[in-house]
Amino acid sequence: MIRKLCLAPIVAVLVSAAAPALAADTATPQSSDVFGVWRNPKGSVHIEIKPCGPETCGYVVWANDEAQADAKKGSNRGLVGMQLLRDFSSSGANEWKGKVFVPDLNMTFSGQVRLLSRASLRAKGCLLPNFLCKSQVWTRVETAGVTGRAL
Secondary structure: OHHHHHHHHHHHHHHHHHHHHHHHHHOOOOHHHHOEEEEOOOOOEEEEEEEEOOEEEEEEEEEOHHHHHHHHHHHOOOOOOOEEEEEEEEEEOOEEEEEEEEOOOOEEEEEEEEEOOOOEEEEEEEEEOOEEEEEEEEEEOOOOOOOOOOO
16 A cells, blocks of 8 residues: 555656647647658658648658668669659548659559648558558658758
8 A cells, every 4th residue: 555655646747747748649630740751660761741832742851771772673763862752632631642652663653641640640552542552650750850950
């Protein structure tokens, strides 16, 4: 009983300290929250999603050696600086549709990005619209060093 009483204030402090961070991640995302740098599930590629005229696009700003080698095999081009998301436009609340270039395959597919929270988004690419699809959850990169600006 004494240990429980001693731990209660510590647990209360930890929970109250973590609450603002947890609330920020679960807050309803705004459409502009999609802009920034995102990493794929493997952590091998970082893409900056940004406005490109009236639409939204995404360029590779960092890739590990393995991802760069795979891209070079498929498309014979360097991965960093390559535009992977193009012609994305709003298709609903926190959702965009456009074209996704997959450098390993040297092919372009229909794609969709859905903002799940300020910290995560679901990227989906399909051979045909909503047919033979693959989706991944990407995570926001919270560093200023990749693009030279704070996110």
